[in-house]
Amino acid sequence: MNVVILGPQGSGKGTQAEMLIKKYGFTHIETGEILRQMAASDHPWNNKIRKMLNEGILVSDDILNVVLKKYLTTAHPNGFLFDGTPRNFEQYKLMNELLSQNEEKFDKVIYLKIPEEETIRRLSSRRKCEKCGKVYNLVTDPPPDEKHCECGSELIHREDDFPDAIKKRLNAFWESTTKVIDAAKAEGILIEINGVQPIEDIHKEIVEKLGL
DSSP: OOEEEEOSTTSSHHHHHHHHHHHHOOEEEOHHHHHHHHHTTTOTTHHHHHHHHHTTOOOOHHHHHHHHHHHTTSOOTTOEEEESOOOSHHHHHHHHHHHHTTTOOOOEEEEEEOOHHHHHHHHHTEEEETTTOOEEETTTBOOSBTTBOTTSOBEEOOGGGSHHHHHHHHHHHHHHHHHHHHHHHHTTOEEEEETTSOHHHHHHHHHHHHTO
8 A cells, every 4th residue: 555644844744654654564755854865965956955945945846756766666565655745746647657657556645634823833843853863842742851852962943944934835835735635635545634633543543544
């Protein structure tokens, strides 16, 4: 089974993806983290990608398509879990075409719905460990102390988690992703979930609706 999890930034996609992967062994495709790694590397596109991420702009399709083509060749015995991807209808079509080459498809698209004010509240409170990469939320999943990870390293407040950048990313999300949600609904594979519920309740509902 190949599953997509979509939702505005801060909707809990990553948390739910992690729980599903741990329990069911999906192969994780999370383009945001892949792109952040590229931005921090010596990749030829690092400066371009870093600028887009810091300004809250969705990375251009030409860059993302190269990334997707590479990672869709990864072994996935228990299926892919696409975390926040595809971000627009063009990517949706491209990924469907790539999957179809192996007689596969998107089986379910999960859409986590949360209000804009909740997105801003959650992301403004997000902190990431600069060493191990663990992500905390000062409101919903606080670290041992406000400035340090459980591993002892310092926590950072990413530039794209400040309110102005968050609003830009939200606008970009709605402009690009609405057609993906509409397409999944038309195909009968969309699962809509209230993302404001407690984490365990969301997970339970997803598992039930996926029939796992």
